[in-house]
Amino acid sequence: MKRIDYLSVRAWTPGWLMLMAGSAVIIALAGAAVLFMEHQGHHVTGMTNQVVWGMPHVFAIFLIVAASGTLNVASIGSVFGREPYQPLGRLSALLAMALLAGGLGVLVLDLGRPDRLIVAMTHFNFKSIFAWNVILYSGFFAVVGVYLWTMLDWRMKRAYKPAALTAFVWRLVLTTGTGSIFGFLLARDAYNSAVMAPLFIAMSFAFGLALFILFLLGTATALERSLSLDLLRRMGKLLALFAAANLYFVALQHGTALYMADRGAIEAFILLNGGIYTILFWGGQVLLGGIVPMALLFRSQATRCNIRFASLMVVAGGLAQVYVILIGGQAFPLTLFPGMEASSGFMDGQVAAYAPTLAEILLGLGGCALALVITIVGISAFRILPAALGPVEASE
Amino acid sequence: MGMRVVMLALLLVLMPWQGARAAEAGPQFPKAQGQCVEDAGTMRRHHFDFLKHQRDDTMREGIRGAKHSLKDCVSCHAAHKDGKAVPVNAPGQFCAACHDYAAVSVGCFTCHATTPGEGKP
Amino acid sequence: MTQASSRRDLLKGAVLGAVAIAPGLTLIAPAAQARPAGSAASAANRWGLLIDTSKCDAGCTACVDACKTEMGLPALDRPATDAQYIRKVDVKDPKTGHQHSLPVMCQHCAKPPCVDVCPTGASMKRADGIVLVDRHICIGCRYCMMACPYKARSFAHEDQSNQKAHNPRGKGCVEGCTLCVHRIDAGGRPACVEACADTGRAAMIFGDLNDANSEISRRLSKQASSRIRADLGLDPAIRYQGI
Structure with a gap:
C-alpha cells in the first residue's frame, strides 16, 4: 500500500484569516438574528401556527442530513475497503461532525425556549423519535470522534475497523431517525410514510458527497495541493448514482401517494399547482438537483469544472428538496373532514402562506458558516488533509 | 491584557463598597399580609423546591389545594398602591427585591400572573 | 305576551344569568363534584x-369568545400567529352544497400523537384523559403542532401580558385547549x-365518558x-353529532 502523508493547514495566512473573518461576520449576523427573533418572539419570522417549522429548519435539516452523508466517504474506504477513498477518511469524519454541529446549532437556536436546552438533555420521552434523535446526534459526535481518533493516532490502529463499522451503522440509524421525524406524522398527508427514512438516507448520500467534493476542490485550489481527476471522476460517478437513488425514492414516495385516492390533493399541490413548491420540485429538486448532475457526471470525460458545477447543483437541488418537503408539506392544509371543504378563522382548508424573513435565512447561513469554521480549525490543528492526492493533470 | 487589569482593578475597588452597602441594608420589600405557610428561614432556603415540587403535582397529577402554591405567594405578598395590586416582580417588590439582590432571575412570571385575583392589572 | 308573563321570563332569565356568571356553582346540571383538595386526577374519569x-x-362564536375571555387570550390582530384554543x-x-x-378544539385523544412525539414529556395526558402542555418543560420545538391532526395547538409567538391566574402562558411555549381543567377540578364545566x-x-x-349515568x-x-378523523384511531374525547 502507498504511504499517505497528511499535512495540517497553515493557520494565520492572509487567505485563512480572510475566510475565518468572513465566516465570523456571518456567524455574528446570525447571532444578532437569533437575539432579535428570541427577544421579539417568533411573530417577526415567517413562521406561523400553520407553518411551524421554517427556513431555519430547512438549513438545519439539510446540514444534519448532509453531515451523515459526508461520513460515507470514510465508510467507503474503511468499511467497504475501497483504497482510493482511504486518504479522505479523516476529512470525511471531521466534515461530518462540523456539519452536524452547524445544523444542530441552527435547530437549537430556533427553539421557542433555547434557554431550556438542558431540559431537552435531562427529560426524555422515549416514545418520541425527537428524543431518540437527541441521543443519536450527541452519540454521533462521540462515535465519529473516536473514529477520527483511530485514524489520527497509530496507537489506536486496533480500534480502527470496529470504530469505522460503528460509525457507519450509527449514521444509517441517525438518518433513519431524521427521516422518521416526518415519516411518523400520521396526520400529515405529505409525510406519514416509511419511505421517508430511506429517502432521507439517499438524500444524505447525495448532499453529503456533494459538499465533500466541493470542500475538497476548494482546499485543493486554495492550498495548491494535487487532486487527481481520476479520483474526482470516481467520486462524481458515485454522486450521480446517489442523485439517482434520491430520485428513485422521490418517485416511489409520490408514486405510492398518487395511488391513494385521499392523497390526490396533496400530490396535485406539490406536483402540479402548488406555485413555488411545484417550481422548486420540478425545476430545483428534480432538474437541477437530479437530472443535470447525472447528465454531467455519468459521462466518462467529466471535467473538473463539470464535477464542481454538478456538486453545486446537487446542493442547490437539495436545499430546494428540503424546502419542498418541509414547507410545502406544511403549507398544504390538514384534512379534518375528508371529502369536504372546510373554512375557519384559523386558516382551515387554505394553503398557508410562508415567506422566510432575513433573520431566518441569516440564522441558517450562520449554521453553514459555523460548520466551515469548525472544519477549517480542524484541518489547521490536525493532520487531516492529505499532502497530495495523485498527480495534477497537465491537460486541465 | 491591559483591559483585563483595568477590569480587575475596577472589580476590586467596587466589591467592598457593594459588600458594605449590602451589610447595612439588605433587600427591602413590602411586608406581607398574613402568616406564611412556613417559617421565613425555611422559605428563604427552600421556596423554589416547594414551588417546583407542587408545580409538578398540580400540573401533572391534578392535585390542587396544597399549601405551597405560587398563587398564594402572590396573593399574600403583592403590595397595594392606590387600591391596585403591584406586580410582585416589579422592582423593589417581594419577588424582585431578593432575586435582584441575589442576582437570580425569576422564570415564573413570563407565564404566571403577578398580581392576586383573576389576572395581571 | 302579557306584562305578567314577560316579567316572569325576565326573572327566569335573571336567575339563569346569575347561575351562568358563577362558575363552579352546581345549581344546574352539575357536571361533577369538585375533587377534594390533595387528591389527584383519576383514571376513573x-x-x-x-x-x-x-x-x-x-x-355564532359564543364558545370561541368565551374561551378567549376565560383563558386570557389577547387578540393581537395577527390571525396567523394569534393563539387559538377553539375555532x-x-x-x-x-x-351537494x-x-x-x-x-374544533383539542380533541383530548386517548392516544394523543402530540404526547407521543414530544421529546421532553411536556405534552402530556392527565389520568382523567385531559391532554395538556406542561409549559415548565416545554422547549418550544413545535413538533406536537406538526403531529396534531386537528391543528389544535398554538405557539406563543410573542411576550404575553394580562395572563389569567389559572392559565399561565408565555412566549416560546406551545399551548392549547385545557378543557378548562381549572374549572373541572373545581367541579365546573368548560367555559365554551x-x-x-x-x-x-x-x-x-x-361530562364523564366513564360514568354510565352521566x-x-x-x-x-x-x-x-x-369523531373527527375517527379513521386515525386516536379515540378523541370530543364527540360530534351531525358531521
Missing part, C-alpha cells in the same frame, strides 16, 4: 364533550360549554355520534 352540530349556528369550522359538502358549522348553553343553542354537553354517556349510548 374520562372527561369529554358531545357537540350536536345541528344546534350549532354558522355565525369555528364551517364545513361544506362540495357535491350542504353546510354545517362546528367548534357554558357560553353555548347561555348565549348559543346549548349544542355542547360536558348525561353525556346516556346520550352517547342512545344516539349516533362520530
Whole structure:
C-alpha cells in the first residue's frame, strides 16, 4: 500500500484569516438574528401556527442530513475497503461532525425556549423519535470522534475497523431517525410514510458527497495541493448514482401517494399547482438537483469544472428538496373532514402562506458558516488533509 | 491584557463598597399580609423546591389545594398602591427585591400572573 | 305576551344569568363534584364533550369568545400567529352544497400523537384523559403542532401580558385547549360549554365518558355520534353529532 502523508493547514495566512473573518461576520449576523427573533418572539419570522417549522429548519435539516452523508466517504474506504477513498477518511469524519454541529446549532437556536436546552438533555420521552434523535446526534459526535481518533493516532490502529463499522451503522440509524421525524406524522398527508427514512438516507448520500467534493476542490485550489481527476471522476460517478437513488425514492414516495385516492390533493399541490413548491420540485429538486448532475457526471470525460458545477447543483437541488418537503408539506392544509371543504378563522382548508424573513435565512447561513469554521480549525490543528492526492493533470 | 487589569482593578475597588452597602441594608420589600405557610428561614432556603415540587403535582397529577402554591405567594405578598395590586416582580417588590439582590432571575412570571385575583392589572 | 308573563321570563332569565356568571356553582346540571383538595386526577374519569352540530349556528362564536375571555387570550390582530384554543369550522359538502358549522378544539385523544412525539414529556395526558402542555418543560420545538391532526395547538409567538391566574402562558411555549381543567377540578364545566348553553343553542354537553349515568354517556349510548378523523384511531374525547 502507498504511504499517505497528511499535512495540517497553515493557520494565520492572509487567505485563512480572510475566510475565518468572513465566516465570523456571518456567524455574528446570525447571532444578532437569533437575539432579535428570541427577544421579539417568533411573530417577526415567517413562521406561523400553520407553518411551524421554517427556513431555519430547512438549513438545519439539510446540514444534519448532509453531515451523515459526508461520513460515507470514510465508510467507503474503511468499511467497504475501497483504497482510493482511504486518504479522505479523516476529512470525511471531521466534515461530518462540523456539519452536524452547524445544523444542530441552527435547530437549537430556533427553539421557542433555547434557554431550556438542558431540559431537552435531562427529560426524555422515549416514545418520541425527537428524543431518540437527541441521543443519536450527541452519540454521533462521540462515535465519529473516536473514529477520527483511530485514524489520527497509530496507537489506536486496533480500534480502527470496529470504530469505522460503528460509525457507519450509527449514521444509517441517525438518518433513519431524521427521516422518521416526518415519516411518523400520521396526520400529515405529505409525510406519514416509511419511505421517508430511506429517502432521507439517499438524500444524505447525495448532499453529503456533494459538499465533500466541493470542500475538497476548494482546499485543493486554495492550498495548491494535487487532486487527481481520476479520483474526482470516481467520486462524481458515485454522486450521480446517489442523485439517482434520491430520485428513485422521490418517485416511489409520490408514486405510492398518487395511488391513494385521499392523497390526490396533496400530490396535485406539490406536483402540479402548488406555485413555488411545484417550481422548486420540478425545476430545483428534480432538474437541477437530479437530472443535470447525472447528465454531467455519468459521462466518462467529466471535467473538473463539470464535477464542481454538478456538486453545486446537487446542493442547490437539495436545499430546494428540503424546502419542498418541509414547507410545502406544511403549507398544504390538514384534512379534518375528508371529502369536504372546510373554512375557519384559523386558516382551515387554505394553503398557508410562508415567506422566510432575513433573520431566518441569516440564522441558517450562520449554521453553514459555523460548520466551515469548525472544519477549517480542524484541518489547521490536525493532520487531516492529505499532502497530495495523485498527480495534477497537465491537460486541465 | 491591559483591559483585563483595568477590569480587575475596577472589580476590586467596587466589591467592598457593594459588600458594605449590602451589610447595612439588605433587600427591602413590602411586608406581607398574613402568616406564611412556613417559617421565613425555611422559605428563604427552600421556596423554589416547594414551588417546583407542587408545580409538578398540580400540573401533572391534578392535585390542587396544597399549601405551597405560587398563587398564594402572590396573593399574600403583592403590595397595594392606590387600591391596585403591584406586580410582585416589579422592582423593589417581594419577588424582585431578593432575586435582584441575589442576582437570580425569576422564570415564573413570563407565564404566571403577578398580581392576586383573576389576572395581571 | 302579557306584562305578567314577560316579567316572569325576565326573572327566569335573571336567575339563569346569575347561575351562568358563577362558575363552579352546581345549581344546574352539575357536571361533577369538585375533587377534594390533595387528591389527584383519576383514571376513573374520562372527561369529554358531545357537540350536536345541528344546534350549532354558522355565525355564532359564543364558545370561541368565551374561551378567549376565560383563558386570557389577547387578540393581537395577527390571525396567523394569534393563539387559538377553539375555532369555528364551517364545513361544506362540495357535491351537494350542504353546510354545517362546528367548534374544533383539542380533541383530548386517548392516544394523543402530540404526547407521543414530544421529546421532553411536556405534552402530556392527565389520568382523567385531559391532554395538556406542561409549559415548565416545554422547549418550544413545535413538533406536537406538526403531529396534531386537528391543528389544535398554538405557539406563543410573542411576550404575553394580562395572563389569567389559572392559565399561565408565555412566549416560546406551545399551548392549547385545557378543557378548562381549572374549572373541572373545581367541579365546573368548560367555559365554551357554558357560553353555548347561555348565549348559543346549548349544542355542547360536558361530562364523564366513564360514568354510565352521566348525561353525556346516556346520550352517547342512545344516539349516533362520530369523531373527527375517527379513521386515525386516536379515540378523541370530543364527540360530534351531525358531521
